[in-house]
Amino acid sequence: MSPVLEWMASLMPHLMLAPIMLPMLVAALMLLLKEEHQSIKVVLNIGATALGLLVAIALLVWADQAGSSTTLGVYLPGNWQAPFGIVLALDRLTALMLVLTSSIALASSVFAAARWHKAGVHFHPLFQLQLMGLSGAFLTADLFNLFVFFEIMLAASYGLLLHGSGRLRVQAGLHYIAINLAASSLFLIGVSMLYGITGTLNMADLAQAIPNVSSADRGLLHTAAGILATAFLIKAALWPLNFWLVPAYSAATAPVGALFALMTKVGIYTILRLWTLMFSSEAGESAAFGSMWLIAGGMLTMAFGGIGTLAATRLTHLAGYAAILSSGTLLAAIGFGQNMLTAGLLYYLPSSTLAVAILFMLADIMDRWRNDGSLTDFEDEEAPFLSAELVPTQGLNLDENERVLIGRAIPASAAFLGLAFIMCTLVVTGLPPLSGFIGKFAMLTNLINPMGLGQSAGYQAGQSGWVLLTLMISTGLFALIALTRAGIRHFWATHERGTPELRVAEGLPIAALMALCIVLTVKADHVMQYTQNAANALHAPGTYIQAVMATKPIPNPGQIVPNTSLRESQP
Known part of the structure; x- marks a missing residue:
């Protein structure tokens, strides 16, 4: 290895601090700026989030080194x-x-720059603190700091949820x-009970300590784990602990709702890790x-989320119900404890x-288009070659105003929104050819063939596997x-609306997230090989x-440290 590569490799462990320190320092800097300096805060927020994405990609490459x-x-x-x-x-x-x-956060920060960041104060510092809490929760290796980062994440989310004010938003926020x-x-x-036992x-x-817990304390250990899991399952939107999610997430502004799509995945991650x-x-x-409990709770959550989407x-x-449906699927799959099934769910998770993040962004634009638009569709003067005087209408499809439908151009913004909505539909429902289908197909395959090559020992699927499949x-x-039904209501029933207003700062993040789904x-x-390696390591x-x-x-540079055991070495 060249000296440059060796130097870069030596820096990688220190780079693990960046996802935590970068948003913390940027948030502190933005708090020193007055609210009048919104343009500076927008640049800092987007720039820091983009830099955080580059750091995350570098860490991913490092974690996947040498295969x-x-x-x-x-x-x-x-x-x-x-x-x-x-x-x-x-x-x-x-x-x-x-x-x-980082990917969803960057898209949300750009989307917010179009309009929503001005709806309240301190949006950008709260946004960065939210990222700090999320990154810390993923990186920490002890429960105490997991609680600290959870509280940072939640404290920031309180302010972000209330961003924009309004009675319904305040009520849902409380x-x-x-x-x-x-x-x-x-x-x-x-956590206190676990510490008292172990x-x-x-x-x-x-x-290491759990296998050595005495039989007399085993019941108390399981009780402590159950209480701790309940806290995580509230965040993971397990039924019936998820009654708060849809009102809260739907009351949030569009960029905040997109960022909150990650919140349930924090609970999923923590449960899977622990x-x-x-x-x-x-x-x-x-x-x-x-x-x-995970299998049964996940299945009930799936049923609740599916019925909720219909309602x-x-x-x-x-x-919001799509987020619940996704969480239920992941929780039920986790409960089987099979490494190949876990690989499929890790592919399905992103x-x-x-x-879901794209859906929250689309909802804002489509609702604005549906409620504010009173203009007519393309007029004939915009396309004179389609006017009734020049084109015979006999035998052709006409709209309500007896104008020719064949050959009429679709507005670019409406076409873009329709394409994005179709992609979200395919991913959420698990239809081919996009990644949602591949993730669900991978999980279904391992449910049908639970003892496939390389499968780890876990809870055998049996009847539960067939129920989950159904x-x-x-x-x-x-x-x-x-x-x-929602697509028909918003795209087909548009005869009295004009072209939807779509800013570049709104369309660009949606297009970027769509591109990630395509990748x-x-x-x-x-990606499946990556998730399989991740699942093998987890199990x-x-x-x-x-x-x-x-x-x-690391020993003190000025101190000669003898060759002693690890616990005797001085920090």
């Missing part, structure tokens, strides 16, 4: 060895979530705050604890999240009916545990 399924980066910010100090850990799953977060404060209390209770909050150390660590096949009597009359409500198909059909489809083999947590626990602090 190994065991690559893991560990960083000790306080230079104290685990389990005594703060630890950041990066693997394929973490890197995937960071890239997904409900959202109350529910999340209750979830935070459950988080603290669960004496540690480091995730890797917890995984469940595969704490209750793996090496957890003794606690192996696969809670799997049936939704607003596009924002439809997007696809569904991107589609639900995935039926809820996809429900979503298809609901989205088709996931075209590069499905590479064989020994490498994660060893890497976190064995990372040594």
Whole structure:
């Protein structure tokens, strides 16, 4: 390796701090600027988010280096060895979530620059603090700092949800705050109980301690895990804990709703990370604890989300129920504990999240077009060669004003919105040829053939697998009916509306997220290999545990450190 490459490789562990430090410093800087300097804040917000995306991509490439399924980066910010100090850990799953977060965040920040960032104060600092909380939750390797980053994320989301004011937004915001404060209390209770039983909050150390818990404390351990899981399942939108989600997300402004599409995935990520660590096949009597609850709860959530899409009359409500449907599918698949099924759900996760984020953005533009437009369609003078005087109408399709439909140009903005809506419909419902179909097909294949080549031991599918298969198909059909109905209402019943107003700052982020869905489809083999390696590492947590626990602090440059054990080395 050349000296330049060696120098860059030595910097990569330190780059793990950037997704946390960059938004924190930018938010602090923007708080020093007055609200009159909105243009500067817009540039800082978009620039910092774009830089964060580049950092996330670099970390993803680093996590996937050499094609190994065991690559893991560990960083000790306080230079104290685990389990005594703060630890950041990066693997394929973490890197995937960071890239997904930064991609949607960049699209949301650009979309907000069109109009919504002016609807209230401190939008841009809150936006960056939200990114700080999300990135920290994905990177941290201990429960205490997970709680800290959760609270940063939630505190910022309170302000973002209330951005734009309005009675309905304030009402939904108060409900959202109350529910999340209750979830935070459950988080603290669960963490306290786990610490009292195991004496540690480091995730890797917890995984080592759980098999050694005495039989007398095993029930208390499971109770603590259940309380902690309830806090995460509230964020993951498990039924019936998700009654708050649709009113809150639909009340948010469009860029905030798109960013909130990531919030449920934080709960999904945390459950997947902790469940595969704490209750793996090496957890003794606690192996696969809670799997049936995840499967049953996920299926009920899917049914609730599917029925909700049929009942939704607003596009924002439809997007909210689509997020619930996606979460239910992921939770049920997690509960089976099969590495190949996990690979499929990890492929499906970014696809569904991107589609929901696009739906929230589209809802704002399409509702504005539907409610504000009173202009007529293309007039004949815009296309004189289609006028009734020049074109014989006998035998041709005519509209309500007896104008010829054949050959009439479709407005570019309406065509763009229609194409984006069709793509979202295909991804959410799991229809070919886009990535939503590939993700669902991968999961369905492993449900039908649970003992395929390379499959890890987990809960065998059996009847539950067939029920999940049926639900995935039926809820996809429900979503298809609901989205088709919404498309007809917004695009076909437009005879008294003019061309929709679409700014470049609104169309560009939607197009970028659509392009990501296409990339996931075209590069499905590479992405699936990546998610398979990530799933294999999750279901064989020994490498994660060893890497976190064995990372040594960096010795003081002015101090000669003897060759002693890890726990005796000085930070």
